[in-house]
Amino acid sequence: MVQILENNTEKQLTIGTRIEKVLWDMFDNISHALEDIDGTQLQEQSWTLDEKYQWIEGESSNGITYIDKALRGGNVFEKVGLNYVSKQGQLPPGMTFQGADIVPVESGDEKANQKSTSFFATSTSVVINANNPMVPTAHVNYRYFQIGDGTEPGSWWFGGGGDLTPIYLFEEDAVHFHQVHKEACDKHNSEYYPRFKKWCDQYFYLPHRSECRGVGGLFFDNLQDDNIETLFSFVKTCSEAFIRAYIPIVEKRKDMEFTEQNKYWQRLRRGRYAEFILLHDRGVRFGLDSGIVNTQSVLNCMPGEAFWNYSDEPVSDSPEAKLVEVLRNPREWV
Amino acid sequence: MVQILENNTEKQLTIGTRIEKVLWDMFDNISHALEDIDGTQLQEQSWTLDEKYQWIEGESSNGITYIDKALRGGNVFEKVGLNYVSKQGQLPPGMTFQGADIVPVESGDEKANQKSTSFFATSTSVVINANNPMVPTAHVNYRYFQIGDGTEPGSWWFGGGGDLTPIYLFEEDAVHFHQVHKEACDKHNSEYYPRFKKWCDQYFYLPHRSECRGVGGLFFDNLQDDNIETLFSFVKTCSEAFIRAYIPIVEKRKDMEFTEQNKYWQRLRRGRYAEFILLHDRGVRFGLDSGIVNTQSVLNCMPGEAFWNYSDEPVSDSPEAKLVEVLRNPREWV
Numbered sequence: 001m002v003q004i005l006e007n008n009t010e011k012q013l014t015i016g017t018r019i020e021k022v023l024w025d026m027f028d029n030i031s032h033a034l035e036d037i038d039g040t041q042l043q044e045q046s047w048t049l050d051e052k053y054q055w056i057e058g059e060s061s062n063g064i065t066y067i068d069k070a071l072r073g074g075n076v077f078e079k080v081g082l083n084y085v086s087k088q089g090q091l092p093p094g095m096t097f098q099g100a101d102i103v104p105v106e107s108g109d110e111k112a113n114q115k116s117t118s119f120f121a122t123s124t125s126v127v128i129n130a131n132n133p134m135v136p137t138a139h140v141n142y143r144y145f146q147i148g149d150g151t152e153p154g155s156w157w158f159g160g161g162g163d164l165t166p167i168y169l170f171e172e173d174a175v176h177f178h179q180v181h182k183e184a185c186d187k188h189n190s191e192y193y194p195r196f197k198k199w200c201d202q203y204f205y206l207p208h209r210s211e212c213r214g215v216g217g218l219f220f221d222n223l224q225d226d227n228i229e230t231l232f233s234f235v236k237t238c239s240e241a242f243i244r245a246y247i248p249i250v251e252k253r254k255d256m257e258f259t260e261q262n263k264y265w266q267r268l269r270r271g272r273y274a275e276f277i278l279l280h281d282r283g284v285r286f287g288l289d290s291g292i293v294n295t296q297s298v299l300n301c302m303p304g305e306a307f308w309n310y311s312d313e314p315v316s317d318s319p320e321a322k323l324v325e326v327l328r329n330p331r332e333w334v
Numbered sequence: 335m336v337q338i339l340e341n342n343t344e345k346q347l348t349i350g351t352r353i354e355k356v357l358w359d360m361f362d363n364i365s366h367a368l369e370d371i372d373g374t375q376l377q378e379q380s381w382t383l384d385e386k387y388q389w390i391e392g393e394s395s396n397g398i399t400y401i402d403k404a405l406r407g408g409n410v411f412e413k414v415g416l417n418y419v420s421k422q423g424q425l426p427p428g429m430t431f432q433g434a435d436i437v438p439v440e441s442g443d444e445k446a447n448q449k450s451t452s453f454f455a456t457s458t459s460v461v462i463n464a465n466n467p468m469v470p471t472a473h474v475n476y477r478y479f480q481i482g483d484g485t486e487p488g489s490w491w492f493g494g495g496g497d498l499t500p501i502y503l504f505e506e507d508a509v510h511f512h513q514v515h516k517e518a519c520d521k522h523n524s525e526y527y528p529r530f531k532k533w534c535d536q537y538f539y540l541p542h543r544s545e546c547r548g549v550g551g552l553f554f555d556n557l558q559d560d561n562i563e564t565l566f567s568f569v570k571t572c573s574e575a576f577i578r579a580y581i582p583i584v585e586k587r588k589d590m591e592f593t594e595q596n597k598y599w600q601r602l603r604r605g606r607y608a609e610f611i612l613l614h615d616r617g618v619r620f621g622l623d624s625g626i627v628n629t630q631s632v633l634n635c636m637p638g639e640a641f642w643n644y645s646d647e648p649v650s651d652s653p654e655a656k657l658v659e660v661l662r663n664p665r666e667w668v
Contacts, residue, residue, distance in 0.1 A: 043644065043645070045644075068644065070644035070645075072643050072644065079642070079643075081644065207622075208622040208629045208632070209629060267639070271636070271640075274608060274612070274640070274642075275612060278608070278609060278612035278613050279612050279613075279622065288541075288542040288613065295542045295543060296644065296645075298542070299642065300644055302605070302642035303642060304641065304642060304643070305601070305639065305640070305641055306605075306608070306639070306640045306641075306642075307638065307639055307640075308413070308608075308633065308636035308637060308638060308640075309406050309413075309638070310377065310379075310402065310404035310406065310415060310630065310634055311377070311404075311630075
């Protein structure tokens with residue numbers, strides 16, 4: 001870690017280095033917050049690429065650092081996965097970025113076809129599943145991408161957001177989570193919250209189930225339509241907001257009583273979460289298909305225990321049905 | 335069901351009707367075999383499409399019959415899903431089949447563009463997960479597709495196969511399962527077993543895990559490179575072989591002792607099975623993406639309980655490692 005922080009200090013002035021530090025702090029702060037609540041140290045594993053492009057264990061190397069933290073079977077948390085990535089690299093010749101996607105350079109552009117493209121990427125992503133079914137699952141991810149030195153128009157973008165997936169709906173928790181994120185957005189632009197709240201409901205949607213994954217939050221991708229300093233500040237504020245948005249909910253719900261039926265419903269909902277990750281999550285699919293990300297890291301976001309049953313429609317007017325009603329009809333929480 | 339069987343008798347002479355009957359018998363026979371072992375009646379649900387293209391419960395209607403059978407939490411079986419489909423329909427104008435895929439008609443073909451294409455499809459698919467981790471999971475599916483009346487060259491195909499997914503490896507079980515399937519193949523063509531065994535190893539492969547799903551069996555798709563009567567007989571023989579290939583293994587293993595560690599490993603392997611279904615299974619992806627198959631039916635093949643853990647690599651020389659070794663290096667079993 002020391003190496004990264006020293007590098008950050010040396011290269012203080014670039015946005016890449018500053019956002020790398022913001023995302024590292026987010027990774028570190030969330031790790032500590034989770035360890036404090038659970039009373040358990042997270043398992044840590046770092047990865048680097050050897051010369052033959054095999055993922056091997058290692059602290060950091062040649063501008064590529066993957067650090068995973070994980071917890072399984074904790075006192076409060078069933079499964080937690082955190083990933084930090086900072087990567088400088090070269091795209092293969094003939095490939096470039098189009099928004100958030102890696103695509104072939106247009107065939108007429110011979111010059112671009114022949115040179116490889118340097119890029120810088122950094123990201124922190126976190127998924128938190130608790131033991132108690134009254135505690136919602138949370139996901140947060142912020143990321144920055146840059147081609148070359150990021151000075152060309154359209155050569156950089158931010159992505160990310162945070163969202164909440166209750167097993168049982170406590171409306172006050174959804175309101176709190178959204179309120180904290182709305183305040184973070186409003187510090188920068190009053191149009192951000194409604195825009196990214198809607199985007200979140202649209203992105204975390206399972207069409208085959210006609211359900212949103214949860215009660216939403218924020219989501220944005222390929223964000224570059226404002227001054228880079230403005231967006232940097234906005235992402236920094238959001239990355240700091242997550243702990244305030246989520247941890248008080250964990251504290252409030254973690255010791256509530258629950259039944260075997262509640263636990264069964266939790267595992268069914270974990271099944272839906274697994275469906276979203278494996279069928280729809282763009283980052284996961286890219287990670288697995290590209291082969292350039294370590295599988296163990298990509299799937300660090302999977303839930304701990306998932307159930308499937310042929311019949312899983314809840315009984316009318318039950319607490320379970322109340323959740324599904326909200327997932328099928330996203331609400332304005334604040 | 336009566337209605338279907340009567341229809342079968344009336345249309346005795348077409349291949350479509352004969353294979354429909356073969357697949358119905360397979361569905362029915364496997365259902366009864368599972369009920370006999372478990373001592374539990376399978377839950378049954380039939381579906382049809384209403385005029386507004388909503389899936390509703392119903393026995394059968396207008397040439398479309400979906401029948402699902404399911405069991406969860408049985409005496410022997412943790413989760414069983416069986417699907418029977420028989421469907422006559424019209425593809426939308428401008429669409430046709432190219433092998434096993436529905437694709438747009440080539441734009442120059444104005445005549446084909448303007449008419450809708452009639453098709454007939456029938457399939458039985460089964461996934462069986464047992465409680466005892468010593469009992470392997472099994473999957474079997476046979477299907478027939480036809481455009482128009484199936485008299486044009488290339489206007490019909492068969493697909494399917496059966497494969498075995500052990501949690502713990504008993505080599506004699508893998509040998510038995512393959513032996514029965516090899517004998518079924520050899521009755522028709524000595525080249526079938528090696529060809530479809532290899533295809534199975536290739537299809538049921540998780541590239542992100544560098545593992546086969548299980549110890550294989552048979553797999554083929556878009557099969558039309560022989561006389562239709564020959565292939566009909568071959569598929570009929572295979573569809574009848576499954577019970578002989580699998581049920582004796584269940585009988586042999588279902589009362590073996592096991593530990594909590596065995597159960598944990600079983601659930602991790604179920605996680606891999608879920609990954610295959612959601613990431614790679616072509617039929618599942620088509621079913622979910624197309625929206626023309628009921629989601630509850632498509633996902634009837636999901637495992638019951640799945641676990642994920644950041645670290646799930648087995649200890650060297652353990653029984654768990656022995657399984658993974660075989661999944662990474664498919665063997666010739668017979």
